[in-house]
Amino acid sequence: MQQFNRAFVQHDKSLLDGLIAEDCVMESVEPAPDGTRYLGRQACLEFWQRLADSRDSQFADEDIVAIDDRAIILWRYRFGPGMSQSVRGVNVMRVRDGQIVEAFGYVKSGDAVAAAVRSATASDE
Known part of the structure; x- marks a missing residue:
């Protein structure tokens, strides 16, 4: 968890390599109330x-x-x-065997943070 967190604090996405399990399930903080669900390591x-x-x-x-x-x-x-x-x-x-298998994000937010998260994670495609 220290390394996962450090990736965001230091803006070093390479620290995430090897931390995510193939069957990982993640729910982001937005949109409220349920977030967006991502399935699998790559997503x-x-x-x-x-x-x-x-x-x-x-x-x-x-x-932490x-x-x-x-x-x-x-x-x-x-x-x-x-x-x-x-x-x-x-x-x-x-976590299972040193890899993240579930991650659920919750935030005290409003529209401003939802827009900021969408902007930060928007695909360049």
Whole structure:
């Protein structure tokens, strides 16, 4: 979980390589109320790599707790001009054999953060 979190804090998407299981299931924080569901290693990895690589936003971890195969990451996400806006959120994750198999994101948000996340993770295609 430390390495996963560091990828976003340091904007280093290469740190995500090898951390995502083939059968990973991830639900992003938007759109409310259920988020977007991503299935499989490739879909989850691509989403997270785009988010980690984005220079239009910045993550700061507030706390990371790991118990057995579960992890909770509390974070603050900054975005907007001069990183002047922010929201707090949490990821609830499950790990198997050192790889992420489940990740569910929750955030205290509104339309502004949803737009920022969509922008940061938009595909260039």
